[in-house]
Amino acid sequence: MTKKPSAATEGHADPPAAKLGFAGAPVNAMLSAEQKIGLYRMMLRIRRFEERSLRAYQAKKIGGFLHLYIGQEAVAVGCCSLMGKDDHVITAYRDHGHAIAVGMELNPLMAELYGKVTGCSKGKGGSMHFFDPSRNYWGGHGIVGGQVPLGVGLAYGLKYKGLKGACMTFMGDGAVNQGAVHEAYNLAALWELPVVFVIENNGYSMGTSQARSSAGELSRRAEAYGMPWGECNGHDLYEVRAFMAPFLERARDTCRPALVEIDTYRYRGHSVADPDNTYRAKAEIEEYRRNKDPIQVFQNELIAEGVLDEARAEKIDAEVRGEADLSADFAEASPFPIAADLQKDVYWEADNPGERRSGGRLFFN
Amino acid sequence: MPIIQYREAIRQALAEELTRDANVVVLGEEVAQFNGAYKVTEGLLERFGPKRIVDTPISEAGFIGLGIGASMLGIRPVIELMFWSFYSVAFDQILNNAANIRYMSGGQIHCPIVIRGPANGGTNVGATHSHTPENVLASHPGVKVVVPCTPYDAKGLLKSAIRDNDPVMYLENTMLYGDRGEVPADDYLIPLGKADVKREGKDLTIVTYGRAAIQSLAAAAVLQQERGISAEVLDLRSIRPLDIDAVLASVRKTHRVLVVEEQRPFCGVGAQLAYMIQSEAFDELDGPVARLTTVDAPSIYSPPVEVEQLPNPQRILKAAVEAMA
Numbered sequence: 001m002t003k004k005p006s007a008a009t010e011g012h013a014d015p016p017a018a019k020l021g022f023a024g025a026p027v028n029a030m031l032s033a034e035q036k037i038g039l040y041r042m043m044l045r046i047r048r049f050e051e052r053s054l055r056a057y058q059a060k061k062i063g064g065f066l067h068l069y070i071g072q073e074a075v076a077v078g079c080c081s082l083m084g085k086d087d088h089v090i091t092a093y094r095d096h097g098h099a100i101a102v103g104m105e106l107n108p109l110m111a112e113l114y115g116k117v118t119g120c121s122k123g124k125g126g127s128m129h130f131f132d133p134s135r136n137y138w139g140g141h142g143i144v145g146g147q148v149p150l151g152v153g154l155a156y157g158l159k160y161k162g163l164k165g166a167c168m169t170f171m172g173d174g175a176v177n178q179g180a181v182h183e184a185y186n187l188a189a190l191w192e193l194p195v196v197f198v199i200e201n202n203g204y205s206m207g208t209s210q211a212r213s214s215a216g217e218l219s220r221r222a223e224a225y226g227m228p229w230g231e232c233n234g235h236d237l238y239e240v241r242a243f244m245a246p247f248l249e250r251a252r253d254t255c256r257p258a259l260v261e262i263d264t265y266r267y268r269g270h271s272v273a274d275p276d277n278t279y280r281a282k283a284e285i286e287e288y289r290r291n292k293d294p295i296q297v298f299q300n301e302l303i304a305e306g307v308l309d310e311a312r313a314e315k316i317d318a319e320v321r322g323e324a325d326l327s328a329d330f331a332e333a334s335p336f337p338i339a340a341d342l343q344k345d346v347y348w349e350a351d352n353p354g355e356r357r358s359g360g361r362l363f364f365n
Numbered sequence: 366m367p368i369i370q371y372r373e374a375i376r377q378a379l380a381e382e383l384t385r386d387a388n389v390v391v392l393g394e395e396v397a398q399f400n401g402a403y404k405v406t407e408g409l410l411e412r413f414g415p416k417r418i419v420d421t422p423i424s425e426a427g428f429i430g431l432g433i434g435a436s437m438l439g440i441r442p443v444i445e446l447m448f449w450s451f452y453s454v455a456f457d458q459i460l461n462n463a464a465n466i467r468y469m470s471g472g473q474i475h476c477p478i479v480i481r482g483p484a485n486g487g488t489n490v491g492a493t494h495s496h497t498p499e500n501v502l503a504s505h506p507g508v509k510v511v512v513p514c515t516p517y518d519a520k521g522l523l524k525s526a527i528r529d530n531d532p533v534m535y536l537e538n539t540m541l542y543g544d545r546g547e548v549p550a551d552d553y554l555i556p557l558g559k560a561d562v563k564r565e566g567k568d569l570t571i572v573t574y575g576r577a578a579i580q581s582l583a584a585a586a587v588l589q590q591e592r593g594i595s596a597e598v599l600d601l602r603s604i605r606p607l608d609i610d611a612v613l614a615s616v617r618k619t620h621r622v623l624v625v626e627e628q629r630p631f632c633g634v635g636a637q638l639a640y641m642i643q644s645e646a647f648d649e650l651d652g653p654v655a656r657l658t659t660v661d662a663p664s665i666y667s668p669p670v671e672v673e674q675l676p677n678p679q680r681i682l683k684a685a686v687e688a689m690a
Contacts, residue, residue, distance in 0.1 A: 122471035133474055139466070146461060150462060156431055
């Protein structure tokens with residue numbers, strides 16, 4: 001992996017609880033055994049859902065792009081598990097993990113991948129565009145970096161309404177050189193908005209390594225905007241939670257932004273349609289999978305804690321595999337949208353004809 | 366009825382909606398402390414305070430994206446672009462995000478945002494500051510596009526735009542900011558998508574909008590006086606939704622059409638209108654649909670030549686006479 005040296009956090013606090021072990025951090029120590037197992041199950045659910053979706057893709061049940069999150073599960077689950085009632089999430093196109101982590105059901109997600117009308121976006125969004133405002137989840141955005149100003153706007157809305165919440169605005173390491181991202185950093189810092197920018201650094205923007213795409217250190221760019229920043233490992237769920245919790249609390253309490261970088265790794269290509277053999281070695285993937293797989297790491301931890309045993313882990317795995325299979329069955333059995341649906345969900349007014357105030361033609365064929 | 370300037374009419378609309386709805390917020394470059402680059406927002410900071418009237422850095426993608434994000438939570442941002450020409454640096458936010466989020470979310474989200482500012486040539490500021498993007502905007506399903514030409518229309522349409530639950534692109538004109546007209550001091554709305562017959566006539570329909578409508582009215586007066594041609598001037602006011610029924614009704618009356626617009630000809634609003642008129646009222650036409658646009662080149666700086674590049678009463682007159690031949 002061609003990444004910067006790890007733990008380059010000079011001029012900044014060490015990750016909290018590093019010396020105690022992350023399991024002992026307050027935000028983790030407070031978890032019950034069942035809550036810990038719930039987090040484990042959530043990561044596994046994401047993994048099995050995506051593996052099932054990959055099989056469906058290979059069977060040509062799914063079109064377009066499929067950007068898999070496999071390998072990164074501890075980031076979304078760790079961060080989203082810290083959400084309070086007024087916390088919000090927005091992310092980019094590698095969005096399945098976050099959608100599941102905020103609590104979306106597998107059936108509408110798989111159906112969306114299949115392009116079915118029972119999908120979370122009625123088959124209109126696809127893999128890159130999952131949304132669930134009822135769970136404070138605002139997508140699911142296809143253009144690299146384009147969602148970052150929106151995340152700042154969600155934080156602006158929270159502050160405007162006097163709500164004590166924060167917006168976690170996720171992006172990949174490939175987004176950090178987009179102008180819109182820097183504009184968003186500036187506005188968040190200038191106007192003191194409760195947003196935590198989260199760079200999920202998996203080392204590659206598509207097939208271009210960080211070393212070949214970004215000057216300097218990614219999270220440290222926050223210093224130019226007067227924002228606190230930090231960096232942590234993303235394969236350890238406890239570490240992600242212990243690291244993120246104070247940043248979120250600070251955003252909620254002080255209405256100030258921060259920029260964090262969570263180092264992670266994806267096992268699959270940028271999209272499953274992309275060849276994955278031009279920019280990294282198989283050995284690199286295998287090394288990560290063997291030593292840092294976030295689900296295996298957390299399973300080992302929970303077994304060591306006596307919270308989980310092999311038998312229960314296998315049972316959970318069977319359950320979430322079953323759930324993923326059922327979601328594929330559900331998607332398969334669901335109908336596609338029909339052509340008459342094409343012009344629905346375009347304009348609020350057209351969808352609410354009883355409340356339409358405008359005249360004239362909204363559509364032109 | 367009070368007679369006020371076009372810019373004052375816009376300001377009245379903003380002030381009334383800021384008063385009516387606590388979720389309305391005005392954002393943009395120089396809108397607060399500077400009182401607006403074109404003085405549209407003059408006095409609003411003093412009246413509504415810095416939470417409601419917000420100066421932004423020069424960062425259009427950032428603050429328009431912010432406004433879209435805030436609108437998803439129920440804030441109703443009215444964002445001023447100092448020039449609509451600057452929309453190009455926020456294209457992704459406006460036309461990928463605001464236009465598409467409702468669709469991509471299967472109707473779960475709507476973005477009640479207004480983006481407003483001047484979009485016109487004629488001020489000798491060259492090609493970068495003289496764009497008229499109403500055609501580009503209107504070709505994106507999901508957004509609405511409004512181009513008012515009188516103070517009365519400006520106020521009533523802006524109030525409707527702010528109350529609209531879809532993203533509305535509101536295109537003003539710096540050349541009209543000082544124009545005066547009768548504007549009721551109280552609350553009234555003009556619905557989007559309703560054209561307005563600005564002058565009745567029987568021989569020729571001039572379909573137009575924006576400043577070109579004002580110029581068409583001047584040309585129509587001369588046509589009547591010097592040529593005895595009775596031209597009807599139909600001001601679209603909204604580009605999308607489009608009041609095509611009003612256009613067709615006028616065509617059925619006059620049987621001849623001239624479209625006048627401050628657009629380049631290629632894929633301009635007039636191209637769409639010409640297609641729809643021939644498609645839906647072919648048998649009513651006594652001649653081909655005529656069209657007068659900005660001359661097809663980037664906007665020239667040279668002041669006297671820019672006048673000739675844009676629609677003006679003389680060019681409209683000539684085009685109208687040709688359309689009647």
